[in-house]
Amino acid sequence: MRNTAVLLIDCPDRKGLVAGVANLLYQYGANITHADQHQDPEAELFFMRVEWELAAFDLLAFRAEFEALAAELQMRWRLSLMSQPPRVAIFVSQYLHCLADLLHRYQTGELNCSIPLIVSNHPDGEALARFHGIEFHHIPIDPGDRKAAEEAQLRLLEASGIDLVVLARYMQILPAEFVEQYPWRIINVHHSFLPAFIGARPYHAAFHRGVKLIGATSHYVTRVLDDGPIIEQDVVRISHREQVEDLIRKGRDLERVVLSRAVAWHLEHRILCYGNKTVIFD
Amino acid sequence: MRNTAVLLIDCPDRKGLVAGVANLLYQYGANITHADQHQDPEAELFFMRVEWELAAFDLLAFRAEFEALAAELQMRWRLSLMSQPPRVAIFVSQYLHCLADLLHRYQTGELNCSIPLIVSNHPDGEALARFHGIEFHHIPIDPGDRKAAEEAQLRLLEASGIDLVVLARYMQILPAEFVEQYPWRIINVHHSFLPAFIGARPYHAAFHRGVKLIGATSHYVTRVLDDGPIIEQDVVRISHREQVEDLIRKGRDLERVVLSRAVAWHLEHRILCYGNKTVIFD
């Protein structure tokens, strides 16, 4: 685990922003390991990510001084320590390929997080959760009374101090009240190349439209279905030789990589949202 | 130029179709160079493309006998000779990259066709047409009276015996009466990954949606805008660093390859349409 700090900034663009941040870090003797910035000329916005080593760095003093600078320059910012990995809950239904993939990456250290919790409306994922030593909560959804289940889920998330919810092919739509509890902190994978084929059964829709590539999309969840800021997308070529079940099988490989990249980037504080879009500092 | 015949077949699937066609060709001593078939189990349809050498082959007699077989097996079919390349008209507006690309491929022998005609509602393409020794017809479109221009276009196509119309970023919508004159014989390139971003200014729409890949699609033109059978699609990765003009520039490279592949396949009789989809024998 890296002993570094990551600062994510966004603000109205103006002269001197890089100089301001770089100077302050230099004054404190920061050993910067990565820095990246972006300007959106149309929106007149500035975005920055800077990561530096914390050994022999006076973080408290820096933070106080930076707060003043940020206020002056109208910056929104988040300061995160890589040594304090986010706490993640994975939601899953019956398809377990994304869950299995995330857990394997977690086990091999690819994901900078802890995963205290797996939640499912089906019992299928339990063995996998056990294998990885993670609590599994089977919370069935009663279509006539979804409220009870949703409240149970929220209580679990709160009790575990969850920072990020990952919907790993979780086949239920989260209500607006749920989403609002975790703004820009719920990541979903949709099994199409958004904005094509929004909603249910996108592989069937792709098959019937006769597309030559199928895709998958990971995105933050907002109140509007399949409409949140896109984090990552990928596609694979198909041909007339392939039936719906082939699309579903090939699509699983897309879903795995597209979701795991999004989760990894989020956990390394590489994503900034603005409007309905994302800046990815990769 | 290959001295071969190409037979394209589609019919209800049943036993003995391959045996029937293969036997007849064998009886006539055909030297088959390529054969490919496809079954769609859901639609219960059979598709076949077979190509064979014509030297020392009695095409007339074969054709007569095949007609009887085809009637018996309810086959729709087309028999084409590679030595009689289709006649192509290219329609273009002000963006010339697809036109330049098609003409260069034509010149180097990549496209099995003749191109007697380029039609445009703008004068910009004339120098390029001249350089390749092709007739250029500037037919401006009067928004108040599109009819006159469309009739002039149709007269030109008929007079030149055109088999295929290629819309190489032609920025006008062809009316239904026009399209119906050339069923499955008008190929368009749309500058998005259909069915995402149908209609005007798809790169702007893609930019504002914040997608991470942009695409282009070549398809046959039908009465419904951007809805015809898709022939080819491709995508390229973009990032937050890219503005609309970067998408447009990157997209041009997609449009070129996606359109030229579709045209080449059509000219080699590699495409069969069914429902609103295509089988590509590549």
Add this chain to the structure above:
Amino acid sequence: MRNTAVLLIDCPDRKGLVAGVANLLYQYGANITHADQHQDPEAELFFMRVEWELAAFDLLAFRAEFEALAAELQMRWRLSLMSQPPRVAIFVSQYLHCLADLLHRYQTGELNCSIPLIVSNHPDGEALARFHGIEFHHIPIDPGDRKAAEEAQLRLLEASGIDLVVLARYMQILPAEFVEQYPWRIINVHHSFLPAFIGARPYHAAFHRGVKLIGATSHYVTRVLDDGPIIEQDVVRISHREQVEDLIRKGRDLERVVLSRAVAWHLEHRILCYGNKTVIFD
């Protein structure tokens, strides 16, 4: 599981091959679900894969008659029943991502096989093997006496009636005598885009050469290191921002898909080898 037969054929190209096979199948009333053939004009070879339903099909009689036809036409052939899935042994060392991926696909029914055996020169994979209920054999390799371990491995394979050996990042080189026991029946994944970066530490070599894409390759193992017939390859884009460890991480995703595709194709009898190349009937 499909109750179908698959016939794989290769022979010198001549007229009437498709007709011969198709006729015989038609006489026996075969309901063909997939058929594909290929001609290599340079090598003057013919390749065919045909799959048909076995319900109400007299396989014994067909087989006898086909044997005569095949002898007459100098065909090499293999007839396989999808209801008798091959028996697979997976060899692995310390990196477990390919093993985990294969086992998950196996569990979800993506791979048409049984996996009675996992063999490793390290103990790391045991928990995973146990989770999937598969025998795990830890056979350490003594660098001074590799013979003993190799003989133990071969005895295990024979005792379990293994049809296919999959080297899932197995970091030992198999000796020629081993390879010759399983011709075209050992699949390896090499972590580079072969023939670039043959041998050890290909990601380091790629990093130092400064390539802009890295790749992975699955291939049949022959006596010459990393030289056997290539089954599948894929690449991913990298940039100067990425260090060797990033290449290794990105490469794992390539290795997984490239190996699992190769294994799936082999298990569905979709691969024919000729010379040092493969025909993939996909």
Add this chain to the structure above:
Amino acid sequence: MRNTAVLLIDCPDRKGLVAGVANLLYQYGANITHADQHQDPEAELFFMRVEWELAAFDLLAFRAEFEALAAELQMRWRLSLMSQPPRVAIFVSQYLHCLADLLHRYQTGELNCSIPLIVSNHPDGEALARFHGIEFHHIPIDPGDRKAAEEAQLRLLEASGIDLVVLARYMQILPAEFVEQYPWRIINVHHSFLPAFIGARPYHAAFHRGVKLIGATSHYVTRVLDDGPIIEQDVVRISHREQVEDLIRKGRDLERVVLSRAVAWHLEHRILCYGNKTVIFD
């Protein structure tokens, strides 16, 4: 054309580099439009590209002050004005697809350069050169006395004040003395995925090795054949159905995009070389 300045810097990594450059630009009131930097932790090097608007900017004074800073920080640097586009000579032989592609992009304003000169050992490109109003010099190569031709080429380059030589499928090897006149200023396209298939006839070699993807590579030319710093690479999928001529045809599309991207990046001062690698500020 953008009225901007571009500063490219590389130097040993140390604290305060970004702060130093950003401060100086801020003091001069620079309106920065793009800034990007990169650290190579293994080589302990720092790289930076910064672009800013020149309207109301005192370039002379800035330059003087920056020179002092650069000396202090051991920076190598280049300051370029986008309003002074580099002068490019294109070398070509008989395959004209890359030439046609570059000239079309040049004509439509995609390439920030002037092209005063096309040089060829064959006459084939002359019509295309004329169409674009560019001088064409046919300099045949006498295999027994290559010296004379090379000297004629060098005289032409010098007389025209050429900044960049683009080898657009120029099928002759430039001698070391030639290359040394234009260090990091000759861009070649090689029709393989380097370092695979170095040297002549790479598509034939790829075909016989049976690879499943073919590639193309653009790189700076150094004294060692096909060994210079790689700028860009891309690949396309092939199958057993494709013969050498198909690889050559598909490869042309790769060569076009891979070369044109490299040239565009060079002309926008987006490339820094170090060791035998490139940093691409895209």
